[in-house]
Amino acid sequence: MKFVDEFRDPAAARALVRSITDLAGTDEFKFMEVCGGHTHTIYRHGIEHLLPPTVELVHGPGCPVCVIPMGRVDDAMSLAEQPGVIFTTFGDMMRVPGSRGNLIEAKARGADVRFVYSPLDALKIAVDNPDREVVFFAVGFETTAPSTAVTLVRARQLGVKNFTVFCNHVTIVPPIKAILESPDLRLDGFLGPGHVSTVVGTRPYRFVPEVYGKPMVVAGFEPLDILASVHMLLQQHRDGRCEVENQYTRVVKTEGNTQALKLMAETFELRPHFEWRGLGFISQSALKVHHDYSEFDAEEKFSMPGVRVADPKACQCGEVLKGVIKPWECKVFGTACTPETPIGTCMVSPEGACAAYYNFGRLHRETAMLVGKNTTEA
Amino acid sequence: MCLGIPGQVVDIVDAQQHLAKVDVNGIRRVISVRLLADEGLVVGDWVLVHVGFAMSKIDEAEAQVTLDQVQKMGADYTNEIDAYNSSEIA
Numbered sequence: 396m397k398f399v400d401e402f403r404d405p406a407a408a409r410a411l412v413r414s415i416t417d418l419a420g421t422d423e424f425k426f427m428e429v430c431g432g433h434t435h436t437i438y439r440h441g442i443e444h445l446l447p448p449t450v451e452l453v454h455g456p457g458c459p460v461c462v463i464p465m466g467r468v469d470d471a472m473s474l475a476e477q478p479g480v481i482f483t484t485f486g487d488m489m490r491v492p493g494s495r496g497n498l499i500e501a502k503a504r505g506a507d508v509r510f511v512y513s514p515l516d517a518l519k520i521a522v523d524n525p526d527r528e529v530v531f532f533a534v535g536f537e538t539t540a541p542s543t544a545v546t547l548v549r550a551r552q553l554g555v556k557n558f559t560v561f562c563n564h565v566t567i568v569p570p571i572k573a574i575l576e577s578p579d580l581r582l583d584g585f586l587g588p589g590h591v592s593t594v595v596g597t598r599p600y601r602f603v604p605e606v607y608g609k610p611m612v613v614a615g616f617e618p619l620d621i622l623a624s625v626h627m628l629l630q631q632h633r634d635g636r637c638e639v640e641n642q643y644t645r646v647v648k649t650e651g652n653t654q655a656l657k658l659m660a661e662t663f664e665l666r667p668h669f670e671w672r673g674l675g676f677i678s679q680s681a682l683k684v685h686h687d688y689s690e691f692d693a694e695e696k697f698s699m700p701g702v703r704v705a706d707p708k709a710c711q712c713g714e715v716l717k718g719v720i721k722p723w724e725c726k727v728f729g730t731a732c733t734p735e736t737p738i739g740t741c742m743v744s745p746e747g748a749c750a751a752y753y754n755f756g757r758l759h760r761e762t763a764m765l766v767g768k769n770t771t772e773a
Numbered sequence: 774m775c776l777g778i779p780g781q782v783v784d785i786v787d788a789q790q791h792l793a794k795v796d797v798n799g800i801r802r803v804i805s806v807r808l809l810a811d812e813g814l815v816v817g818d819w820v821l822v823h824v825g826f827a828m829s830k831i832d833e834a835e836a837q838v839t840l841d842q843v844q845k846m847g848a849d850y851t852n853e854i855d856a857y858n859s860s861e862i863a
Contacts, residue, residue, distance in 0.1 A: 403838065403841065403842075432776075435849075439845070485824070486852070486856065510856075511860075512824065512825055512856035512857060512859060512860040513804075513824045513825025513826070513860050513862060514824065514825070515805060515825050515860075515862035516825065516859075516860050516861060516862055518862070519861055519862055535824075538777075538823060538828070539823065539824055541808050541826070541828070542805075542808075542823070542824045542825065542826040545805055545807045545808065545826065549805075590777055590821075590823065590828070593821075593828055593829045594828070616839070616842065617838060617839075617842050645831065645832070645835050646821065646829050646831060646835065652808055652809075652828070652829065653811070654807070654808050654809070654810050654811055655808045655828075658807075658808075745849045
């Protein structure tokens with residue numbers, strides 16, 4: 396158990412792993428971790444090597460960078476290339492490939508693309524450059540959407556006229572539903588997202604046990620949190636229970652963050668449908684700027700292609716995002732597609748399953764045992 | 774991009790606009806605490822910071838555990854701290 400030494404409390408990790416192994420017995424279990432942050436922790440700490448072979452973790456669609464379809468990246472590029480526009484984005488989106496390259500290349504060709512830490516930084520750029528149009532490329536699940544919401548409210552308060560949001564915020568429940576409806580995959584439960592749940596709470600997941608008969612445990616981001624959550628899922632199976640449980644109680648409240656939900660309801664409305672990379676069109680799964688805030692909606696202010704673009708044929712991000720295949724089973728993984736030259740989105744963000752696996756996970760269990768713990772710190 | 778990094782409130786800069794100065798790993802920046810308007814934040818409180826916003830109040834023990842955890846992320850963590858350092862909000 397070389398990996399356990401890295402844990403904050405190795406004894407607790409060992410005890411949990413023993414208990415998980417006992418609970419699982421000879422039955423096979425497949426649990427999906429919905430959130431990219433969990434995928435990162437799992438590969439970073441070699442958790443999949445700690446679990447008994449009967450307990451498998453598969454990666455879900457919860458990396459907001461990974462699920463943005465190519466057509467939207469093309470729209471972003473076209474916005475960035477309009478004269479007078481300062482296009483602002485989180486760093487992770489800079490390398491996401493569209494059909495005409497990525498935003499770094501657009502910048503090299505002369506577009507004014509700026510990386511920002513916060514949507515409020517983008518608003519500051521707008522205030523400082525009143526003669527330019529500043530567009531913020533908003534991506535993210537409910538974790539990030541409230542920050543865009545506050546920024547929209549603040550923009551109105553300040554009377555800013557040259558600031559708009561290109562809104563690509565998505566919501567977590569519809570893709571979970573789509574995966575549960577998918578015939579490709581048999582799952583025995585979910586590790587629920589931690590930070591999304593600080594905003595939405597745990598109630599929106601009730602349909603998972605109630606309609607689909609699968610348990611769900613909202614999990615924290617420490618390695619021990621993941622192990623404890625897997626344990627809770629197995630315990631539910633052994634007790635014959637099926638419910639939403641919260642392992643991350645020190646941060647997540649049942650009701651979520653009511654301030655954030657109120658601000659989101661004020662500034663966003665549901666799109667009738669939205670395309671997800673790999674998952675296709677999912678109805679009511681994404682947010683647009685509310686019509687009361689339309690002066691801050693880049694889609695109202697600018698024209699853009701709005702064309703659907705199919706993923707490259709070689710790319711299997713769709714299957715990875717649905718947990719149907721593991722990153723290394725993709726034909727281009729680590730060869731044509733690497734973090735330096737990504738073909739698919741899952742290789743771009745550090746939270747993408749492919750990038751996380753590429754960076755941390757490639758050590759096979761037996762190899763790891765042979766070469767010792769030093770290599771796990773690479 | 775979904776990192777939540779612990780920081781400690783060192784100054785309530787503008788209570789009306791919900792702006793607070795928060796120390797993340799020794800770097801102090803003004804962030805929005807609008808999403809925690811119901812929490813009655815005071816100087817000394819710990820919060821999880823995500824894209825320039827305090828997204829939840831946490832206790833000090835949780836802050837320490839999370840900080841140890843995210844620091845192990847190496848480049849992803851230092852990139853996030855650099856970005857935090859560069860932040861200048863409206």
